[in-house]
Amino acid sequence: MVKQGQCMAELQIGMSAVVVEICTDSGLRRRLQDMGLIKGTVVTCVGRSPLGDPSAYRIRRTVVALRKEDTRWIKIKPLKEEFNWEK
């Protein structure tokens, strides 16, 4: 099980992290690879939808919405806060 604070689903809005491991099923992993999300990619959480799920992530200069159910299987290592112009 992924530890608290270390999966992509728990990334706070405005925070960035490096993907450490993707433990999802192969179908989703393919989709994520298509989006350029692989081990070592930097992701930034840029928003949450009105009902709390899905969240929007910036991945390689595009924004992709992913569901919590899917992102909780992606292990990350948080980066220190870089810039956050929303606050």
Added chain:
Amino acid sequence: MGKVVALAGNPNVGKSTLFNELTGLKQHTGNWTGKTVESARGSYTYEGCRYEIVDLPGCYSLLSHSEEEEIARDYICFRQPDIVVVVCDATCLERSLCLALQVLEVAERVVVCVNLMDEAEKKKIYVRLNQLSEELGVPTVGITAREGRGLKGLFQIIQKLESENIGKRNAVTYPPVIERAIERLEPAVRWELGEEIDTHWICARLLDADNGLLKALENFTNKSFEQGDRIWEALADVKRELEEDGYTEELVEDTIAETFVRRSEEICGRVIQIGKENYDRRDRILDGIFASRLTGIPVMLLLLFLIFWLTICGANVPSQFLMKSFAKLEEILLTGAVNTGVPKSIYEPVIFGMYHVTSWVVAVMLPPMSIFFPLFTLLEDFGYLSRAAYNLDRCFQSCRACGKQALTMCMGFGCNAAGVTGCRIIDSPRERLIAVITNSFVPCNGRFPTILAMISLFIVGTDEGILSSFLSAVVLAGVIVLGIGVTLLVSAGLSRTILKGMPSSFALELPPYRMPQIGKVLIRSVFDRTLFVLGRAVVSAAPAGLLIWILANSSVGEISILEYCAQFLDPFARLMGLDGVILLAFILGLPANEIVLPIAAMLYLSKGTLMNLGEGVRLWEILVQNGWTASTAVSTILFSLMHWPCATTCQTIYKETKSMKWTLISILVPAVTGIVFCMGFTGLVHLCTKIIYL
């Protein structure tokens, strides 16, 4: 026959825009992922040379297993177009390049075409095209397809490329383990397939556990590859060896996919220069309005309401004007026919049948459509639709469906058949079927006027004024919200019964907001969509009007066949709060929903209660004289929102699902839901009146 130029690229990078600019065709474009699901064809002439342009469906990679991606892959690989143009997005080149690299691996003559140069410039993202060309070993060109900039340059390159002799180039090199495995596999593949296809590529795909590819190969070579064949044996051997080295099938897949991503990352690191770090600040601020926790849903409802309000306000006057003009014209036609001695048996069906229904459809449909469509297209171009799907996804998720269903519903507003085709953007077959079955809960533009007419005639009243149009819009938005609610309810029901399953993974792109090109949108909606849809409606309305008038006015014995049918349906229809005539009109409206109300009016008229058509009988009078009340109108609205899809949509459903069973279910589910809702509502009304009288 000209040279074939195929356009490939990620979804929403402007392939269709480029295609339209080149061919002058009107492939529908929109700022969201998955717009083009079928490959369109057109032609373009450059300096006397004719090129056939093929717009392939957008895809992220040639490795994946979705339908669009297979179409694109098979086309590029097996149909071997003369030239492949890979359209990339300058604002997110890294991702676009992954596909470009994969195309380079298999196609010979490739041009990498970097679109959206203007947008990138605005965001201070600079692409060094020359260096990109060097890195990839193919010509590159920067364009802005929306404005038609750079197209000449693109074709200059294409023309030059045609005559050049292209050697092999290595777009990517896999890690040594994979390259070794490919080397081991290649002899067997070459033995079976010869030199016709790039064997290195085929081997890489075979290692990639791509079973769809084997099928495509079988079609291509007319051979069948079965267990025990050379290829199979070699593949099994290589896979076993890889596994011994610790490379499971999964790891091999990942390694191959990651090779492309890393190579593209590497190239972009060299060719892209970013001027400012917060290049997407504006998009995020807009997301704060359109997709945030606080404002997302209210703004969505407000937009829905606003579109309806503008439509109703704007449509009222021209609609009335058209009605009056058509009525006047009818008088002139009628007197003309009588005076010139045209026999009654000819002018009556033509004028009272054909002309009447057609003019009604035009007067009622044209004004709202020519307002609603452009407004909706503006939102679409702006990039709002994906945000709506994003806002609503949680609801679909709890119904175990896909959030992209919201996008297919938006398409359903225009036409349910288009909505059903659009369901291809949903990857999971289970979720796609749910979206197909429930698509007709969104009223298409054929049903829209019926609902609108009911609202203004019976619920809000027809006074012209801000207040009544405001109320109409509120009620209409309410009807749509009800439709969305029923969609969710039925989706949840299907997910727990005949389409059992858990939601699959979901990845929805939120494209950058784009300023819609208002002028273009207006022209496009009026000429392409409005006139097209109207043409379709008229084509079905005219013959239907004629046929039904004849049926309604030719009697066997005492009463006409249609009246007999209406009487037969009446007891059942009464339970639903309707009457036999309107239910019959719904059934006869199967070819096109637009004609339901005029058919009903004609059926009432043929009963002989009112015949002075020449003076422009108002629909309301006809209906009230036949016992309509507000509750009948509500039942009609409910049933209009929820009944069987029109014939075209049914046909499309059959085409998409290739199954009679699912087509039937798609007809039955909304029909039964509608009947249940109507009966429930009518029961409630009866109960309430009883209580009041007690």
